[in-house]
Amino acid sequence: MLAQRIKKLKPYVPGEQPRDRTYIKLNTNENPYPPSPRIAPYLKSFDIEKLRLYPDPLFTALRQAIATRYGIDKAQVFVGNGSDEVLAFAFYAFFDSTAGTLLFPEFSYSFYPVYCDLYGIEYRKVPLNRDFSINISAYLQDASCGVVFPNPNAPTGLLLSIETVTRLMEQYPEDRVVVIDEAYIDFGGQSAVCLIDRFKNLLVTRTFSKSMSLAALRLGFAMGDEDLIKALFAVKDSFNSYPADLLAQQIGEIAVKDTEYYAGITQKIMESREVLSDQLRHMGWDVLPSQANFILTGKRGLSGEAVYTRLKENGILVRHFNIEGIQDFVRITIGTDEEIQALMEAIRRLF
Amino acid sequence: MLAQRIKKLKPYVPGEQPRDRTYIKLNTNENPYPPSPRIAPYLKSFDIEKLRLYPDPLFTALRQAIATRYGIDKAQVFVGNGSDEVLAFAFYAFFDSTAGTLLFPEFSYSFYPVYCDLYGIEYRKVPLNRDFSINISAYLQDASCGVVFPNPNAPTGLLLSIETVTRLMEQYPEDRVVVIDEAYIDFGGQSAVCLIDRFKNLLVTRTFSKSMSLAALRLGFAMGDEDLIKALFAVKDSFNSYPADLLAQQIGEIAVKDTEYYAGITQKIMESREVLSDQLRHMGWDVLPSQANFILTGKRGLSGEAVYTRLKENGILVRHFNIEGIQDFVRITIGTDEEIQALMEAIRRLF
Numbered sequence: 023m024l025a026q027r028i029k030k031l032k033p034y035v036p037g038e039q040p041r042d043r044t045y046i047k048l049n050t051n052e053n054p055y056p057p058s059p060r061i062a063p064y065l066k067s068f069d070i071e072k073l074r075l076y077p078d079p080l081f082t083a084l085r086q087a088i089a090t091r092y093g094i095d096k097a098q099v100f101v102g103n104g105s106d107e108v109l110a111f112a113f114y115a116f117f118d119s120t121a122g123t124l125l126f127p128e129f130s131y132s133f134y135p136v137y138c139d140l141y142g143i144e145y146r147k148v149p150l151n152r153d154f155s156i157n158i159s160a161y162l163q164d165a166s167c168g169v170v171f172p173n174p175n176a177p178t179g180l181l182l183s184i185e186t187v188t189r190l191m192e193q194y195p196e197d198r199v200v201v202i203d204e205a206y207i208d209f210g211g212q213s214a215v216c217l218i219d220r221f222k223n224l225l226v227t228r229t230f231s232k233s234m235s236l237a238a239l240r241l242g243f244a245m246g247d248e249d250l251i252k253a254l255f256a257v258k259d260s261f262n263s264y265p266a267d268l269l270a271q272q273i274g275e276i277a278v279k280d281t282e283y284y285a286g287i288t289q290k291i292m293e294s295r296e297v298l299s300d301q302l303r304h305m306g307w308d309v310l311p312s313q314a315n316f317i318l319t320g321k322r323g324l325s326g327e328a329v330y331t332r333l334k335e336n337g338i339l340v341r342h343f344n345i346e347g348i349q350d351f352v353r354i355t356i357g358t359d360e361e362i363q364a365l366m367e368a369i370r371r372l373f
Numbered sequence: 374m375l376a377q378r379i380k381k382l383k384p385y386v387p388g389e390q391p392r393d394r395t396y397i398k399l400n401t402n403e404n405p406y407p408p409s410p411r412i413a414p415y416l417k418s419f420d421i422e423k424l425r426l427y428p429d430p431l432f433t434a435l436r437q438a439i440a441t442r443y444g445i446d447k448a449q450v451f452v453g454n455g456s457d458e459v460l461a462f463a464f465y466a467f468f469d470s471t472a473g474t475l476l477f478p479e480f481s482y483s484f485y486p487v488y489c490d491l492y493g494i495e496y497r498k499v500p501l502n503r504d505f506s507i508n509i510s511a512y513l514q515d516a517s518c519g520v521v522f523p524n525p526n527a528p529t530g531l532l533l534s535i536e537t538v539t540r541l542m543e544q545y546p547e548d549r550v551v552v553i554d555e556a557y558i559d560f561g562g563q564s565a566v567c568l569i570d571r572f573k574n575l576l577v578t579r580t581f582s583k584s585m586s587l588a589a590l591r592l593g594f595a596m597g598d599e600d601l602i603k604a605l606f607a608v609k610d611s612f613n614s615y616p617a618d619l620l621a622q623q624i625g626e627i628a629v630k631d632t633e634y635y636a637g638i639t640q641k642i643m644e645s646r647e648v649l650s651d652q653l654r655h656m657g658w659d660v661l662p663s664q665a666n667f668i669l670t671g672k673r674g675l676s677g678e679a680v681y682t683r684l685k686e687n688g689i690l691v692r693h694f695n696i697e698g699i700q701d702f703v704r705i706t707i708g709t710d711e712e713i714q715a716l717m718e719a720i721r722r723l724f
Contacts, residue, residue: 023550023574024604025469025518027492033610036430047426056422065416071407073624074586075398079387103454106613118376140611141378167376199374223374235425238619253375259384260491262457268589269620273424 027142034136037341046364048355049339051176051206051316053235055287055358058280061273068269077268079259084271087278088243092215098245100254101274103265105205105229105242106133108254109170111261112225112244113137115253116199119144122167127156129348131172131203143167154178154310154318158190169194172203174211177343177353179312184212191221199250201225206314208233208288209295215245222247232315233288234277241266241274291315295356301366308351320351324373336368378493385487388692397715399706400690402527402557402667404586406638406709409631412624419620428619430610435622438629439594443566449596451605452625454616456556456580456593457484459605460521462612463576463595464488466604467550470495473518478507480699482523482554494518505529505661505669509541520545521552525562528694528704530663535563542572550601552576557665559584559639560646566596573598583666584639585628592617592625642666646707652717659702671702675724687719 037050081101089096102108117124117138124145126134138145148160154175161169169190174181182190187202191214194200204226207213215226225246231237244254258265266274277284295317299309302319309319320326326342329352333340341353354365388401432452440447453459468475468489475496477485489496499511505526512520520541525532533541538553542565545551553565555577566577576597582588595605609616617625628635646668650660653670660670671677677693680703684691692704705716 023467023548023601025465025467026471027469028466028604028607031607031611033607034614035610036427036614039427039429041429041433050427052427053425055425057424059421061421061424065419065421068416070410070412070416073408073412073589074404074406076387076390076401076403076582076588077591078390078392082392103616103618104613107616110612114376115379116374116376118378120377136611140608197374231427237427238424240428240613240615240618250374253379256379256382256384257491259386260382260487261461262455262591263385263387264591265454265458267454267591267618267621270618 030139032136032139034133038339040339043337045337045339046357046361047339048357048361048365049341051232051355052237053232053287053291053315054356054361055235055290057235058277058283060276060280064273064276072268077264077266077271079263081266081271084275084278087275091278091281092245094215094218094245097248098218098251100244100251101266102242102258104231104240105203105227107265108227108242108244109133109201109203110137110140111254111257112201112227113143114141114257116201116225117143117168119167121198122165124168124170125161125166126170127175129154129178129345131176134170150178155180156182158182158186161190162193166198168199168201170201170203172205173214174206174209174312174314176206176314177316177318177348178310179314179316179318180310181211181313184214184216187214188217191217191224196221196223199223199225201227203227205229205232209315210292210313218246222249225250230274230277233284235287236273236277239270239273241270291356294359294362298356298362305369316353316355318348318351318353321373326350326352329373332372333368336372338365338368381490383487383490385484389690394688396688396690397708397712398690399708399712399716400692402583402706403588404583404638404642404666405707405712406586406641408586409628409634411627411631415624415627423619428615428617428622430614432617432622435617435626435629438626442629442632443596445566445569445596448599449569449602451595451602452617453593453609455582455591456554456578458616459578459593459595460484460552460554461488461491462605462608463552463578464494465492465608467552467576468494468519470518472549473516475519475521476512476517477521478526480505480529480696482527485521501529506531507533509533509537512541513544517549519550519552521554523554523556524565525557525560525663525665527557527665528667528669528699529661530665530667530669531661532562532664535565535567538565539568542568542575547572547574550574550576552578554578556580556583560666561643561664569597573600576601581625581628584635586638587624587628590621590624592621642707645710645713649707649713656720667704667706669699669702669704672724677701677703680724683723684719687723689716689719
């Protein structure tokens with residue numbers, strides 16, 4: 023009864039969201055702090071009568087708020103149901119195997135190959151440098167139909183500087199699209215959004231789930247040239263006219279405008295990341311230099327799976343990947359001070 | 374810069390959602406009454422800290438509430454971001470041109486051909502009977518890879534009885550999927566959900582946007598055999614792990630459980646539909662016998678476009694379709710008593 027195409031799918035497996043007990047949850051890169059306090063009064067006074075009408079399919083107010091925040095035009099902004107949906111639309115719109123092979127880093131967001139299988143896009147995983155950084159020259163060497171990578175990369179946390187990104191864009195064919203997935207850019211990186219006027223083939227994607235602490239809301243966006251944004255709208259309007267609901271659009275707008283609150287919690291997370299990284303290094307753990315809200319870390323002689331399993335038994339969830347090359351690491355989300363303290367105590371006790 | 378596949382898209386155009394002035398809005402089949410009053414206290418006491426974590430990717434509580442309501446098992450329920458997304462996943466999962474041509478009614482939900490273009494599915498529109506009813510024998514005559522139709526149909530409003538649906542299922546090949554899109558079933562029809570245990574190839578889709586008065590929330594679901602539901606999860610997990618946000622899942626759960634409130638407003642809408650239909654017929658308008666929350670109506674000598682345009686000038690939005698065979702009609706959503714009175718006064722004055 024199933025279509026042929028579904029037999030090729032290898033669905034993405036998100037990090038565990040167990041409901042059986044309360045864990046210290048450091049496995050899905052959620053923000054340990056609550057979202058903007060301005061959201062509570064909005065919800066308290068929300069008139070439920072408004073729920074009976076369809077939301078704005080053009081996301082006008084939210085796109086305007088994003089455009090104002092980043093100093094671009096509303097026509098350069100697209101909104102979707104999480105950056106996962108935005109990425110899914112971008113893969114459909116821009117990547118086409120008849121024009122070449124899609125390239126992305128070997129260790130990267132594991133949803134990319136899933137989208138490729140969904141749409142029948144051929145891809146090649148490009149090895150990282152030995153220090154786990156992205157080797158941009160490898161993306162220029164053969165004919166590709168496009169490039170996608172997270173910056174900072176996940177699960178490594180390593181950042182490409184804006185100078186390096188600019189160099190890639192200068193050398194990459196201007197008729198193929200480069201998607202930079204900036205889910206974690208707010209934790210210490212400089213965004214490539216400053217390049218979208220210069221490079222019409224650059225699409226930058228973002229999420230409200232990490233630095234904005236709104237993972238429950240499912241909201242993401244993309245910024246790029248108006249023609250790229252129009253293409254994303256064409257895909258959206260061929261799939262679901264209204265992927266972002268009214269509450270999500272309005273809460274997103276409130277959050278985007280509350281820059282002061284978010285600067286504070288983001289700063290705190292970056293400081294905690296450095297404290298945690300230092301503590302682990304002092305205990306002999308390898309910690310990649312992260313510019314994200316997580317670290318990739320491991321200790322010689324301990325498998326990632328062993329670290330994951332023993333921490334889970336002790337009520338702490340982290341993420342490990344059974345993938346050769348990173349199987350000796352775990353990815354740990356930066357939590358609150360209390361969570362980090364509990365983690366460190368467990369690590370000292372267990373390993 | 375665009376993929377070949379995007380050039381074939383002819384995106385769906387939803388009914389207008391104008392923001393320039395306040396209209397009496399009878400064009401997108403929204404519910405004129407507010408959703409369950411139990412939603413307001415939920416939002417008032419909602420703890421925004423919960424927004425920082427990803428929502429349940431399995432929609433466990435909402436699926437259980439739906440299963441309980443319809444007397445089925447949770448494993449027979451899928452949830453998505455509006456029934457549009459659920460339908461998009463179903464088209465991907467079940468309809469495959471290598472197995473034949475997809476069949477749906479000539480006048481029907483205009484998103485169906487859009488999904489076909491999105492995934493490259495060949496389709497054939499099957500003519501309606503002269504009275505605009507669906508001719509089920511036409512769906513049995515040639516090799517098809519599946520069938521999809523709304524019941525009641527839109528924009529006609531005509532209902533297929535459960536006996537007719539059963540006859541179709543009995544005669545249709547059991548290795549091809551039949552999708553019945555029951556967006557409007559609560560307004561007087563009997564659901565085919567009672568048949569999903571007997572026919573493993575039957576998928577019934579539903580929306581919270583019409584009878585549940587939650588169009589702003591973007592929530593839909595499907596009911597069918599566990600194997601069909603698993604296939605929908607595989608597509609979902611290859612596209613977006615969490616398409617229904619936390620607020621939508623929890624508000625949906627509240628709404629599904631408030632059967633008493635919804636029975637009341639649904640009854641009122643059905644009564645208003647009969648009143649409006651009678652008034653129009655008395656004035657010489659043709660009104661198809663609707664079992665939905667809208668009517669398809671027209672008057673000999675007046676084009677649908679003329680009716681639409683003159684009503685819009687007078688602050689009333691209805692929908693017309695520039696499609697041969699129904700271009701002489703307008704589709705009018707059933708509003709409140711006051712809205713219907715204003716509509717009737719305008720029609721008496723203008724035509």
